[in-house]
Amino acid sequence: MLDIIHAAGWPIWLLVATSVITLAIIIERFLALRPSQVMPRGLPEQVLELMRRQQDEPDAVLRLGRNSPMGRILAEVAAQRQENDAMRQAAIEAVGRDVSWRLNRYLAGLATISVIAPLLGLFGTVVGMIEIFGAYDPAGGNPALLAHGIAIALYNTGFGILIAIPALIFHRYFRSRVEYFLHTMEREAGALDRLISRRAAS
Numbered sequence: 001m002l003d004i005i006h007a008a009g010w011p012i013w014l015l016v017a018t019s020v021i022t023l024a025i026i027i028e029r030f031l032a033l034r035p036s037q038v039m040p041r042g043l044p045e046q047v048l049e050l051m052r053r054q055q056d057e058p059d060a061v062l063r064l065g066r067n068s069p070m071g072r073i074l075a076e077v078a079a080q081r082q083e084n085d086a087m088r089q090a091a092i093e094a095v096g097r098d099v100s101w102r103l104n105r106y107l108a109g110l111a112t113i114s115v116i117a118p119l120l121g122l123f124g125t126v127v128g129m130i131e132i133f134g135a136y137d138p139a140g141g142n143p144a145l146l147a148h149g150i151a152i153a154l155y156n157t158g159f160g161i162l163i164a165i166p167a168l169i170f171h172r173y174f175r176s177r178v179e180y181f182l183h184t185m186e187r188e189a190g191a192l193d194r195l196i197s198r199r200a201a202s
Helices: 002-008 012-032 043-052 058-067 069-079 085-103 107-135 143-201
Strands: none
Touching: 012 107, 012 143, 043 058, 043 069, 043 143, 058 069, 069 085, 069 143, 085 143, 107 143
16 A cells, blocks of 8 residues: 555645545544434434423423434424424524534535545646656656656546545435435424424414
């Protein structure tokens, strides 16, 4: 591996740094977007049970809000149950926007990397071409310098594409997972909100 990096020249270090950032984001998002972390099983039923037992006091709601992103949204619904429908909806939407931002955190970085990694590879290719032309001599070029320039061009191009492909794949994957989580949380929050509205009307 070190031989490849040495043969690829100094532009490869930009791609190495980019690959480290990509791997860090992918690992962090895998850990943060686990279903057990975002939507613990049985959480909506737990909220309904708290409300049924009239145990949705501030401390219980606060604990629920710290539990997970879905817990935070459902806790907001429970905390605002005494408000009118418009106020409760506004509060839920505000919390939902913040939860959405947190779930989508770093995904824009993956999308950016999927775009700039091939460009960094192209930059390395240009550096390699400069090396090739610099080594050209009508009287007889240096084969070692020519080979070095070609290596810089090809290694950087290949490495840039190698980084961009998984970055794009995982960006799409995490985006679809976040959309599923948000859809499920919106559905559960809506169901709880409608239940509160029916109880208030009766």
